[in-house]
Amino acid sequence: MVKVIFRDKEWEVRAGMTVRDAILKVGLDPQAVLPVRDGKLINEATILRQGDVIRLVAVISGG
């Protein structure tokens, strides 16, 4: 499984899907977040591997 983290929320998704699909699956907008793995930005077509931990960084600010 792959762990996806956004702010204080965590989800588990299956390995083998793309980052973009994982973002959609957890109910977020791919335009509103950037995926980071091991501290590095990755593109949305990246295939998720077993054991990956993906941190989604919020893009939108409004303050």
Next chain:
Amino acid sequence: MKCRKCGGVAVINMRHHRLALCADHFVEWFISYTQRAIERYRMFGSDDQLLVAVSGGKDSLALWDVLSRLGYRVDGMYVGLGIDGDDGYSAASQAKAEAFAEARGLTLHVVDVKQTYGESIPELAQMTRRGRKPCALCGLVKRHIMNRVAYEGGYDAIATGHNLDDEAAVLMQNTLRWQTGYLARQAPVLPSTHPRLARKVKPFVRLYERETAAYAIVRGIDYIYDECPHAVGSTTIFYKGLLNQLESRSLGAKLSFYLSFLQAKREGLFSEPGEALELNDCQRCGQPTTAPELCAFCRLWVRRIDKG
């Protein structure tokens, strides 16, 4: 997904540009794109002394990083608003700004509102007739302080990290209400209209917020991820969400919306104001104001003293 320039692994795909780039080529592209906006809108030159308004967030720190890498003479300015007390949001964002400046040997001016004027923004909001939500005061106070610091420091222009998503959201809000006064003043550059009002420029105005965030991440810029607690549920965030929905159905819609607006302005969408505004010097601080005696900023503090 491969980098269009070198074939390496892409870190970002900018769909509206049909461009995927690796980390190095993305940084190169981002900086070049910013410089093109600076030149296109004649924002400033290499001889100008710039002041970047820094919040500790991704856009302002990314802007400061880009401008210093481009070789411009650029200092930063942080306004401590006192949000969430001594160890809360403002303290954390100030720490990010200071760490950024120190690591790069850059000059950061810090103005703490409570230390300088006697009350923090939330405290002032409680005391004045502008209501309890500090947002109404925040912009007024920050603009006043930015103008003052720029004037006293002899800066030629104030640069802010406003990106395309910010501008498109404001444009949408103002268009829905046909706020023609605000629409007439929305532009990548606001020229100086008074010696004490520095030119205001927005070098990131053609860059998507996703791109500025990506730049900050790729460059390893340590910025404050948390939003201002008062921004939760803000209308700006709501409109950005609407525009992203539009963008997902029509790539490039946000950029096209904003650029078409600028084009329409150039072609005379808004008539010139009938008379130039008459500006007086505030009797308390000397900043320009349309009011006969005190500027809006000083009226806040005078009202606070009266109520206190």
